[in-house]
Amino acid sequence: xxxxxxxxxxxxxxxxxxxxxxxxxxxxxxxxxxxxxxxxxxxxxxxxxxxxxxxxxxxxxxxxxxxxxxxxxxxxxxxxxxxxxxxxxxxxxxxxxxxxxxxxxxxxxxxxxxxxxxxxxxxxxxxxxxxxxxxxxxxxxxxxxxxxxxxxxxxxxxxxxxxxxxxxxxxxxxxxxxxxxxxxxxxxxxxxxxxxxxxxxxxxxxxxxxxxxxxxxxxxxxxxxxxxxxxxxxxxxxxxxxxxxxxxxxxxxxxxxxxxxxxxxxxxxxxxxxxxxxxxxxxxxxxxxxxxxxxxxxxxxxxxxxxxxxxxxxxxxxxxxxxxxxxxxxxxxxxxxxxx
Numbered sequence: 001x002x003x004x005x006x007x008x009x010x011x012x013x014x015x016x017x018x019x020x021x022x023x024x025x026x027x028x029x030x031x032x033x034x035x036x037x038x039x040x041x042x043x044x045x046x047x048x049x050x051x052x053x054x055x056x057x058x059x060x061x062x063x064x065x066x067x068x069x070x071x072x073x074x075x076x077x078x079x080x081x082x083x084x085x086x087x088x089x090x091x092x093x094x095x096x097x098x099x100x101x102x103x104x105x106x107x108x109x110x111x112x113x114x115x116x117x118x119x120x121x122x123x124x125x126x127x128x129x130x131x132x133x134x135x136x137x138x139x140x141x142x143x144x145x146x147x148x149x150x151x152x153x154x155x156x157x158x159x160x161x162x163x164x165x166x167x168x169x170x171x172x173x174x175x176x177x178x179x180x181x182x183x184x185x186x187x188x189x190x191x192x193x194x195x196x197x198x199x200x201x202x203x204x205x206x207x208x209x210x211x212x213x214x215x216x217x218x219x220x221x222x223x224x225x226x227x228x229x230x231x232x233x234x235x236x237x238x239x240x241x242x243x244x245x246x247x248x249x250x251x252x253x254x255x256x257x258x259x260x261x262x263x264x265x266x267x268x269x270x271x272x273x274x275x276x277x278x279x280x281x282x283x284x285x286x287x288x289x290x291x292x293x294x295x296x297x298x299x300x301x302x303x304x305x306x307x308x309x310x311x312x313x314x315x316x317x318x319x320x321x322x323x324x325x326x327x328x329x330x331x332x333x334x335x336x337x338x339x340x
Contacts, residue, residue: 021232022239026298032074032231033291034308036066039090040288041309041316042099046089046106050266054324055106058135059120062090064261067287068193069094071234072161075242079156083131083144084163086121087193087260091163095128103319109326116329117337138164138171141190145177148188148251159245160188167198169212175219178251182219185250189241190216192253193228195260200272213255221251228256229285259285 024032043061050059062069065087073082073094084091092102097113105112105123113123121135131147134140144162151158168174169192181188192212196203203210213223222244227233234256241252259281263270270278292305 021227021230022236024232024235024294026295026300028074029291029295029298030300030308032067032070033288033295033305034312035070035073035094036231036288036291037309037312038099038315039066039070039093041312042093042102042319043089045316045320046103047262047266049103049107049320049323055120056108057119057121058086059106059266060087060264061260061262061266062087064281064287065193065195065228065256065258066090067231067234067290068191068228068256068258069163071231072189072191072238074231074235075238076159076161079129079158080242081129081131081144081147081151081158081160082163083140083147083160084133085137085140085165085168086133086135087165088121088123088133092123092125092128092130092133095125095130097123097125097128097130099315099319100322103316103323104326107323108328109323110329110333111322111326115333115337117333138168138173140164141168141171141174142177144190145181145186145188148181148186149184152184152186157246158187159242160186161191162188163191163193165198166192166194166196166203166207166212167201169194169215170198170207174215178216178219178221181251182216182221185248187245187248188251189238189245190221190251190253192255193258194255195258197260197264197272199264200268200270202272211255213253216251216253221253223253223255225255225257228258229281229287230290231287 043063047061049055069091082091082095101113105114106120108116110116113125121133123133141162141164144160147160194212198206213225216223224237226237237254241254244252
């Protein structure tokens with residue numbers, strides 16, 4: 001049986017950086033702009049509500065990383081699954097989950113997507129094929145591999161997207177998953193969101209191999225490093241990886257090089273990096289500003305972009321009002337949805 005041709009990234013040496021970008025149409029840029037603005041404004045509002053005490057527990061914001069999940073979602077189709085860790089609000093919104101339901105879950109309300117019992121880190125939507133939100137570091141990788149196993153077993157052509165961070169990339173279950181996925185040629189894309197700091201430790205201090213696209217070398221899993229701040233680069237890499245999986249070639253690793261502007265969680269003052277470092281990334285690489293500038297070059301007016309921002313703010317403000325004015329779960333819910 002003829003072996004499948006390796007993608008360009010692997011032919012050049014597994015783990016090469018691929019800088020190829022798609023040329024987006026104006027409509028694609030407008031879609032990306034709106035989706036990323038929705039995530040950015042939602043996360044800013046979540047941060048405000050957390051500061052007011054309306055959101056409790058842990059809360060990890062996705063500000064700065066919006067291009068990754070938006071670009072990935074532009075490459076998949078209905079039926080493909082998404083699973084991620086605890087920095088998950090952006091993934092939910094990009095997957096089409098209702099902002100009201102997400103915000104209500106953050107505030108622990110009965111109308112939340114997990115009935116107010118999961119909070120920030122544990123939300124699900126079978127309808128949108130979103131399988132969490134997982135608080136255990138790296139747990140979603142093996143579960144995402146299981147989703148791909150189910151797809152393979154059922155004989156469909158769906159692909160599982162398993163997101164995890166640079167910190168989770170050092171967990172043992174990740175490599176057990178890699179081995180099984182390649183052994184059985186499972187259709188899973190491992191998306192490593194490398195935002196440079198695992199909780200508070202720089203990848204250069206915590207990882208012997210800082211090129212995470214090479215983490216599958218010993219399993220013969222191809223990988224690419226991608227500019228995770230440019231939605232076009234993300235979409236181009238996602239297209240290649242999705243095709244690789246749908247063609248029956250097994251798993252693929254995409255290392256998205258990105259940056260989070262806020263601390264690891266809302267309780268993290270992020271004193272392990274300088275304000276100058278954060279400001280430089282915001283100025284030079286912000287994913288939303290890149291799209292905004294392209295749209296302005298395409299003669300989309302500043303007024304039109306402000307209108308999109310206003311529409312997004314209305315959605316987010318409405319979700320905050322909804323979340324704070326809908327009832328909390330009844331006490332009887334303590335005994336429902338329990339596995340025993």
